[in-house]
Amino acid sequence: MFAADFEYYRAGSVAEARELLAAHPGAKLLAGGHSLIPLLKLRLAAPAAVVDIGRIGELHGISNGGGALHIGALTTHAEIAASAAVNAGAEALAEAASQIGDPAVRNRGTIGGNVAHADPASDLPTVLAALGATFTVSGPDGERSLAAADFFQGMMATALGEHDILTAVNVPAAGSGSGSAYVKFSHPASRYAVVGAAAAVTGAGGTCAGASVAVGGATAVPVRCASVEAALAGRALSADAIAAAAAAAGSDFGDDLLGDVFASGEYRKAVAPVYVQRALTAAAERAG
Amino acid sequence: MSSRIFGSGIRRREDPRLITGSATYTHDIVLPGMVHAVMLRSSHAHARITRIDTEQAKAAPGVLAVYTGADIEGALQPMPCAWLLPDSDLKIAAYPCIASDVVRYTGDIVAVVVAEQPSQGYDALDLIEVDYEPLPSVTDPEAAAADGAPQLHADIEGNQAFHWTVAGGDADAAFAEAEASGVVIKERILQQRLIPNAMEPRGAVAQYSRATGELTLWNTTQNPHILRFLCSVVTGIPEDKLRVIAPEVGGGFGSKIAAYPADFVTVFCSKQLGRPVKWIETRSENYQATTHGRDHVQDVELAATKDGKITGLRCTVHAGMGAYLSTAAPGIPTILHGLMLSGCYTIPALKEDVYGVYTNGVPVEAYRGAGRPEATFMLERLIDMLAGELGMDPADVRRRNFIPKFDDGHKVITTLNYDSGDYPGALDKLLEHTGYAGLRAQQAAGPVNGKYLGLGLSSYVEICGLGPSQVAGAIGFQGGLWESAIVRFHPTGKVHVFIGASPHGQGEETTFAQIVASEIGVSSDDVKIFHGDTDATPMGWGTYGSRTTAVGGAALAVAVRKIRDKAKVLAAHLLEASVDDMEYEDGKFFVKGSPDKAKTIQDIALMANVAWDLPEGMEAGLEASTFYDPPNFVFPYGAHLAVVEVDTATGDVELKGYTALDDCGPQINPTIVEGQVHGGVVQGIGQALWEGAAYDDSGQLVTGSMLDYALPRADRLPPIDVISTVTRSPHHPLGVKGIGEAGTIASTAAVYNAVMDALKPLGVKRVDMPFTPERVWRAIQDAKGA
Numbered sequence A: 001m002f003a004a005d006f007e008y009y010r011a012g013s014v015a016e017a018r019e020l021l022a023a024h025p026g027a028k029l030l031a032g033g034h035s036l037i038p039l040l041k042l043r044l045a046a047p048a049a050v051v052d053i054g055r056i057g058e059l060h061g062i063s064n065g066g067g068a069l070h071i072g073a074l075t076t077h078a079e080i081a082a083s084a085a086v087n088a089g090a091e092a093l094a095e096a097a098s099q100i101g102d103p104a105v106r107n108r109g110t111i112g113g114n115v116a117h118a119d120p121a122s123d124l125p126t127v128l129a130a131l132g133a134t135f136t137v138s139g140p141d142g143e144r145s146l147a148a149a150d151f152f153q154g155m156m157a158t159a160l161g162e163h164d165i166l167t168a169v170n171v172p173a174a175g176s177g178s179g180s181a182y183v184k185f186s187h188p189a190s191r192y193a194v195v196g197a198a199a200a201v202t203g204a205g206g207t208c209a210g211a212s213v214a215v216g217g218a219t220a221v222p223v224r225c226a227s228v229e230a231a232l233a234g235r236a237l238s239a240d241a242i243a244a245a246a247a248a249a250g251s252d253f254g255d256d257l258l259g260d261v262f263a264s265g266e267y268r269k270a271v272a273p274v275y276v277q278r279a280l281t282a283a284a285e286r287a288g
Numbered sequence B: 001m002s003s004r005i006f007g008s009g010i011r012r013r014e015d016p017r018l019i020t021g022s023a024t025y026t027h028d029i030v031l032p033g034m035v036h037a038v039m040l041r042s043s044h045a046h047a048r049i050t051r052i053d054t055e056q057a058k059a060a061p062g063v064l065a066v067y068t069g070a071d072i073e074g075a076l077q078p079m080p081c082a083w084l085l086p087d088s089d090l091k092i093a094a095y096p097c098i099a100s101d102v103v104r105y106t107g108d109i110v111a112v113v114v115a116e117q118p119s120q121g122y123d124a125l126d127l128i129e130v131d132y133e134p135l136p137s138v139t140d141p142e143a144a145a146a147d148g149a150p151q152l153h154a155d156i157e158g159n160q161a162f163h164w165t166v167a168g169g170d171a172d173a174a175f176a177e178a179e180a181s182g183v184v185i186k187e188r189i190l191q192q193r194l195i196p197n198a199m200e201p202r203g204a205v206a207q208y209s210r211a212t213g214e215l216t217l218w219n220t221t222q223n224p225h226i227l228r229f230l231c232s233v234v235t236g237i238p239e240d241k242l243r244v245i246a247p248e249v250g251g252g253f254g255s256k257i258a259a260y261p262a263d264f265v266t267v268f269c270s271k272q273l274g275r276p277v278k279w280i281e282t283r284s285e286n287y288q289a290t291t292h293g294r295d296h297v298q299d300v301e302l303a304a305t306k307d308g309k310i311t312g313l314r315c316t317v318h319a320g321m322g323a324y325l326s327t328a329a330p331g332i333p334t335i336l337h338g339l340m341l342s343g344c345y346t347i348p349a350l351k352e353d354v355y356g357v358y359t360n361g362v363p364v365e366a367y368r369g370a371g372r373p374e375a376t377f378m379l380e381r382l383i384d385m386l387a388g389e390l391g392m393d394p395a396d397v398r399r400r401n402f403i404p405k406f407d408d409g410h411k412v413i414t415t416l417n418y419d420s421g422d423y424p425g426a427l428d429k430l431l432e433h434t435g436y437a438g439l440r441a442q443q444a445a446g447p448v449n450g451k452y453l454g455l456g457l458s459s460y461v462e463i464c465g466l467g468p469s470q471v472a473g474a475i476g477f478q479g480g481l482w483e484s485a486i487v488r489f490h491p492t493g494k495v496h497v498f499i500g501a502s503p504h505g506q507g508e509e510t511t512f513a514q515i516v517a518s519e520i521g522v523s524s525d526d527v528k529i530f531h532g533d534t535d536a537t538p539m540g541w542g543t544y545g546s547r548t549t550a551v552g553g554a555a556l557a558v559a560v561r562k563i564r565d566k567a568k569v570l571a572a573h574l575l576e577a578s579v580d581d582m583e584y585e586d587g588k589f590f591v592k593g594s595p596d597k598a599k600t601i602q603d604i605a606l607m608a609n610v611a612w613d614l615p616e617g618m619e620a621g622l623e624a625s626t627f628y629d630p631p632n633f634v635f636p637y638g639a640h641l642a643v644v645e646v647d648t649a650t651g652d653v654e655l656k657g658y659t660a661l662d663d664c665g666p667q668i669n670p671t672i673v674e675g676q677v678h679g680g681v682v683q684g685i686g687q688a689l690w691e692g693a694a695y696d697d698s699g700q701l702v703t704g705s706m707l708d709y710a711l712p713r714a715d716r717l718p719p720i721d722v723i724s725t726v727t728r729s730p731h732h733p734l735g736v737k738g739i740g741e742a743g744t745i746a747s748t749a750a751v752y753n754a755v756m757d758a759l760k761p762l763g764v765k766r767v768d769m770p771f772t773p774e775r776v777w778r779a780i781q782d783a784k785g786a
């Protein structure tokens, strides 16, 4: 299909992008284009203007500082998957990025576009929720930082305002004795997550000092599984303990489940514990 | 070399142009002054059009014209159906190229916009105002046949397009006896709708010349000559003024057999505007409006003795035809399905009723295997169920019922005369090759980590190489089914072949060249194959039904043999010998005992073309043509084994191994055979595990894009092990059969049986395809509850 007509602007800097957004009400930012362009072609979105931020150098790249990984919004899935820093400090993120779509999608799609689009079936929001990431946003009133719980607000809805630009995602780097993992049930057609489970475990000497778990795919925004986390805290990281804790995963989902012709909400909820268990097992192994 | 070219896995000559992007597809045709057609398709499954206003669209930038049903009145005849199934009460509904009063599926054409640029055409689509009065719709074939179902066509009661039967022996008596003293197995099988997904969507470029009244139509077709005829019928342009070109065609799998309304609407636009018009469908449009496959609801019963001997088969099939009958549609769930019901087995009695039913879906046509996968599945599934019921190994039940080995004809209960086969031999070789007994032992050891192993067999025989023209006439096919070829030697010894067949990805440019090379001793590199242009090639009936090598290849071999005969006479003359004393070997003609004084085929080609010294009465040139009408069909067969693992925690099915044993007779090019088996097997696996077109209650296609419709992907497939046996067809000049559809025909049943075998210890009896994890998981939960 062909997109409806729109004006195209290319921004050279974040400041210029913000000016362009201000000058063109309703304009859409374009990063890797792998979510926006399909919408334009199907005419599900028809903005009057598109502001291409794809070549803004300052939004690109991964740095390490202050105990966190700072990932520029324009960093691609492929770069994240290949990054030594991410593989060392946030295994689950590298693991998730490496399983997104196919090579073409991973080479073009960006972390910023992925989280700003906030598709409930996306992989990265789930991992970022589990890892306690923060989101740096540049807006008309300056820069602000948001936690995952505040950033993701609903299906395809985030805290980003019309004139906001997400500039970076910051992930606390895991210390020694910690590990994380992401396990996904991919939709056989789209490759998006039908259910995706992310887990991070700190486990000195085989005892769980802390666990964080998030599940995506079954709900509008990733769910932090507080019951699983609580059930595991202070326990020995044995297979039985992990299985028993994971079994509670569905209880954190609430009633608004997402389903489609391929997999109902009920099913997604029912099998979520299996994926949580697998993610916890892998994370515990990496921690120990 | 020539003696070895037959059977050599040389690389496909087609591939360099295909994989470097330099091939010319319909979309690559660009003509001076060309404009673009875009179809407005119905957004309703069933509705009355109460108003249509095109004024705004006509005024939009770049728009040249907008036409609706009223405009084509009288100019485009309704779409013809070309398979007039006899003795079936066939009712062909009027199938207008553009709907003017009622739309009957989401995708029916309502209007066409012609614009300078395609994007302008799409913009203008949004400006056409159509008022619809929605009517109740139905997409399930059984529901559509039921009392009180919404009626699609005013004059066709109960939506019944036809009722066809096949019977042999006394099936009812067999069942009465089995009820009393044997076993009866019953099953309901849903053969879901499938979307063929050729890599290249459909499209057409029409160039009408007002000066000459001639039309050239480039089209993504599997059968340009049939399309030329149908185009003439619909557009009224005389056949001699029509040229149809199938340029590179990127796969079809049956979906490019039919003629389509959009093709003729494109022709109409070109005629009206006097400019070349291009129409290329989008992928969404392809899903919505290019034919689908399968869509059977099957109720099947098998009667058997307590020691596993099959005594009868009875079935009722409701075959969804979609909103209208597509070109070849009536023959698919009947002739190509019902006549193959007894498969590889001796079944003394059978009876089948097939109801073709109109539904509010896109028309259903041939899809790789076309009728035969649905027949194979039925039988192979019920045999596995019989084995389960009797506590026998599925392989043993098959063995007990196989037709014994035969090499020159075997009549089966449906009246077909199979050509040659060794079904027990194929199964035995498969089981030995795969270590079946060991796999069964591994299975018996029980599940590992909640993962259950399952083994699935599928023995199949299929009918292809369609077919004797006399039979075609008898079964209502509105054409012949012979093939023709012209073979022309140039003075240099190079060869041009003009053939009616229309390969579109299968690799026959390579195998045809190998046939010529092996028959007359030239290098295959010296043979060029021309196809797909009705002005440049002799008549052919198209590439489908695994018939191109089986029939077109036979025509080619016969034509080359005619050349060999003439060359022999000329060689004898040049060597001053008697023809009876001549011998031929590997491209050389010589007098018996003096191979050193030979004339090569290149020598003969030169002398025939310069014609300096020909025997009395011999015409110049070295060229032959043939019309080859096969005396019978060919019947390839084989046995496949699928090995799966089912994760009971999630319902996920993993295909762990797949072995295909196929017998297509002598293989001209084993690499191409292997490729065809791979592709075919994977398409069949797709039906079992992933694919399924679904309409919602209002007739909207919910699997409308590749985001939802799951095609097989390489990373979820194991390596496919391809082995073979070789049984010649007794009646074919080269002994060869067909291989294009074999994989698909066998593999859906093999994978289905494997999954059900894995689920057997859990008490699961039945799951509909495709085996989505949720369906499998639910079946396990339900069995636990039961």
Ligand SMILES: Cc1cc2nc3c(=O)[nH]c(=O)nc-3n(C[C@H](O)[C@H](O)[C@H](O)COP(=O)(O)OP(=O)(O)OC[C@H]3O[C@@H](n4cnc5c(N)ncnc54)[C@H](O)[C@@H]3O)c2cc1C
Residues within 6 Å of the ligand: A028, A029, A030, A031, A032, A033, A034, A035, A036, A037, A038, A073, A074, A099, A100, A101, A102, A105, A108, A109, A110, A111, A112, A113, A114, A115, A116, A117, A121, A122, A123, A124, A160, A164, A165, A166, A167, A190, A191, A192, A193
């Ligand atoms: C075939 C296919 C398969 C896919 N499979 C998966 C999968 O398995 N898992 C998965 O998680 N994703 C998947 N995706 C989505 C993919 O990850 C996309 O790349 C991603 O969702 C969007 O990133 P992008 O850079 O392409 O964003 P774009 O398409 O350019 O933008 C997406 C949206 O985000 C906005 N936006 C972009 N950047 C910013 C920014 N810096 N600040 C504010 N707003 C911004 C845009 O305005 C737009 O609304 C798939 C996509 C395709 C096409």
